[in-house]
Amino acid sequence: MNKPIFELKNVTVLGNKNSSNVTKILNNLSLTINDGDFITVIGTNGAGKSTLLNVISGALAIDDGIILHNGRDITNLSEEEHTKFLSRVFQDPQLGTAPRMTVAENMLLALKRGERRFLVPRKLKQNRERFLKLAKMMHNGLEDRMDTFTGNLSGGQRQALSFLMAILKKPDILLLDEHTAALDPHTSQSLLNATREIISQDKITALMITHHLEDALNYGNRLLVLKQGKIIADLDHNAKIKLTTDDLYRYFE
Numbered sequence: 001m002n003k004p005i006f007e008l009k010n011v012t013v014l015g016n017k018n019s020s021n022v023t024k025i026l027n028n029l030s031l032t033i034n035d036g037d038f039i040t041v042i043g044t045n046g047a048g049k050s051t052l053l054n055v056i057s058g059a060l061a062i063d064d065g066i067i068l069h070n071g072r073d074i075t076n077l078s079e080e081e082h083t084k085f086l087s088r089v090f091q092d093p094q095l096g097t098a099p100r101m102t103v104a105e106n107m108l109l110a111l112k113r114g115e116r117r118f119l120v121p122r123k124l125k126q127n128r129e130r131f132l133k134l135a136k137m138m139h140n141g142l143e144d145r146m147d148t149f150t151g152n153l154s155g156g157q158r159q160a161l162s163f164l165m166a167i168l169k170k171p172d173i174l175l176l177d178e179h180t181a182a183l184d185p186h187t188s189q190s191l192l193n194a195t196r197e198i199i200s201q202d203k204i205t206a207l208m209i210t211h212h213l214e215d216a217l218n219y220g221n222r223l224l225v226l227k228q229g230k231i232i233a234d235l236d237h238n239a240k241i242k243l244t245t246d247d248l249y250r251y252f253e
């Protein structure tokens with residue numbers, strides 16, 4: 001524990017660069033993510049939460065600062081190179097899965113994240129038990145739809161599959177960008193519980209953006225509050241368990 005896996009040092013991201021109205025979307029932000037951290041991230045609309053995840057995933061280049069992965073400077077590493085050690089689940093159930101492939105085929109492709117990918121039927125057979133076991137952990141009938149095209153799944157099942165695809169090959173960091181926000185309350189809760197169970201079982205380091213203050217308190221061992229491109233609170237487990245949603249709400253005032 002407490003081994004830094006990912007470090008952002010004095011990271012600034014500018015907006016409206018080609019205008020006279022340049023803004024700092026991330027403003028001299030520093031963050032150390034330690035091995036095994038499960039960090040929930042909250043903040044007002046426009047605080048910079050998605051931008052932070054875009055920077056960590058390599059989708060967005062920074063304008064100033066340094067980014068380290070296991071001590072290696074990866075500030076200029078391409079997004080594709082990032083996929084070798086990092087995965088992300090988005091809010092939109094349409095993203096993240098190939099609709100004309102079956103659930104099992106999608107899972108097989110995910111096993112090869114960051115590598116050249118071919119579908120080998122023999123490998124599907126070899127991995128079927130493991131895929132089924134994982135699908136059962138989602139508690140939404142996904143295990144009965146292993147040979148269904150993902151385009152025919154419910155939103156909740158597709159999002160559960162996106163999550164499983166993100167963890168099948170254990171990432172150094174898992175980024176969850178409001179991954180349950182488009183789901184109904186029951187389905188959302190069920191996916192969150194499965195998320196916690198698998199993150200804990202596989203000891204995955206994760207960052208999860210949420211707009212639900214209760215979820216931010218109930219999940220993870222650490223909580224970040226972002227405001228205007230800065231981290232205004234970085235609360236560890238001991239600080240977090242003493243807080244109520246009302247305490248968190250004050251950060252939004």
Ligand SMILES: Nc1ncnc2c1ncn2[C@@H]1O[C@H](COP(=O)(O)OP(=O)(O)OP(=O)(O)O)[C@@H](O)[C@H]1O
Nearest residue numbers: 014015016025043044045046047048049050051052
């Ligand atoms: N390419 C860009 N150029 C200029 N401004 C941008 C750009 N991308 C994002 N922004 C602005 O940066 C700010 C942060 O956006 P970001 O999407 O990171 O916020 P967020 O905290 O994820 O918000 P939300 O909760 O609404 O999803 C917003 O004001 C947004 O309009």
